[in-house]
Amino acid sequence: MKVRKRPWRSGLLAAAVGGMLLGTLVAGPAQAEDGQQAVGLKLTALSVESSTVDASSGDGTVTIDWTVQDGDTAATDVLGSLTVQQVGTDGRLVGAPQALTFSFQPEWPYQANPVDGTMASAHYSYAFPVPQYAAQPSAQWAVVKAAARDDQGGTLAVGRQGLARYGAAFTATHLVDSTGPAYDQLGQVLDQPEYLYNADASVTARYRLNITDDQSGFFRGRLVLAGPQGATASGTFRLVPNTDGSLQCGDYPGYDSHDVWCTVDVTIPAGAPAGSWSISRLSLTDASGTVSVSRRLSQDPVHVTQNGTVRASDFAISPGQYNNWNGVARLAVTMKPSGFRDGIASVTVLLDGCGGSITENPEIAADGSISVAGTAPPVYTRKCAVTGIGITDGAGDTAAYGTDFHGPPLDLVATQIPDTAAPVVNSASLDVTSVPASTLRRNAVLTLDVTSFVGVNRFSLTVYDANGESVGGMSGGVSSVPDGSLKLLVPLYEGLRPGVYTVGFTLTDAGDLHSQYGYPSGLGLPVPGGPLHITVTDD
Missing domain, CATH: 2.60.40.2550 (Immunoglobulin-like)
Known part of the structure; x- marks a missing residue:
């Protein structure tokens, strides 16, 4: 059997790390009644060699055997995966899916290769490592999905119904994972906008947190924000393995499901009630299906607005041309607020390439305007553009302008005085x-x-x-x-x-x-x- 590397490998199937599911192959042509493609790749045998296993020591395995046929004589390789997962007493799938990946031509990180046969009919066998922990001391496991693709575009996709006739299931004894994942350092990402304007389109609030689970390891989570008038919005996140053997949870890479960092995006719909939206609930599920829930958190708010109560106009930045050739240049961003109650509590100004600021309880001038300071760093800062203005009044109502807050656009740009005279x-x-x-x-x-x-x-x-x-x-x-x-x-x-x-x-x-x-x-x-x-x- 000659091993040949194929350039199409990496995009077809993700690898497995620690038994977790890495990717799913997508079926193409129409399928037969058993869930398989009618012509080309076909699963013809699937079995487990033991109906019971003791996994409580951490080294329990069950040998799974399967055969894949390929009717395409031009095919020289196939990549695929079997998904093994807990099945609850009510028939629902429990916990994290575990992937067993295979390839006809041996190549890392695919776990199983043929023990005999040819591309026309290849027999695979693999000692599947059964997770040590589960939510109960005894759990039913089954092969619930099979997927594959060859190098000629042939595909195979068989779900639970199609696999049921093989009876590829076993019962495992586990240590009981009685506690769900723990977390700390939950909060907004560093560049999360304080204000979000959602009059015309949905907006996204992004958070990050560290998750630990010493037993079965983290699997997935859900973060809920609570807003005014009982409104809520939520975002889900999960740990997914990458093709290079690493793990990923949102923006954060990692190598250990027992201690991971995650980011989670929560979409607040267009027109959702204006006001303060803050984290209210966090649920975390580990690989065994054990859940931990934290409620009534009320932290890290973002101000959602449609500029319906507080508003501002007459925006300006001065000076229009600043001299920062020999030091920091001072700027002033001015505006006239209206519709506010109990004064203006704070104004936030963001400047692209320059230093913005937050002014608490700004003075309202005789003409009704307020001013917020900005700075242009020395020499190399050629332009300062205002990208966000957020206003909060004394009653807690807010308004937001500029691209950084997804608000109405601002045309406020100051530029460096040009250098026109040589030394x-x-x-x-x-x-x-x-x-x-x-x-x-x-x-x-x-x-x-x-x-x-x-x-x-x-x-x-x-x-x-x-x-x-x-x-x-x-x-x-x-x-x-x-x-x-x-x-x-x-x-x-x-x-x-x-x-x-x-x-x-x-x-x-x-x-x-x-x-x-x-x-x-x-x-x-x-x-x-x-x-x-x-x-x-x-x-």
């Missing part, structure tokens, strides 16, 4: 103009008096001989100098021959404008006070 050198001098050759290597000091609107922050200088050939130089950055003295080192290397040398230099400001002075052949501007010459003399 100017007012005077230039060297601390030495004549040096003996025997004193080299050494540096001369070039002192410049500069004027720059945005500040000089880089330089380059070159030493030239009488023929205009470079014999050394230096470049680098300096602390920003908008006005005043700038001192630069001029390297004079060992081995310079006696003669007259000229220094040319370039100054660049924070806006990338530059000025050149004193270069040979008249390049750039002349140095104020005349060329910069250094004479190297004989000893």
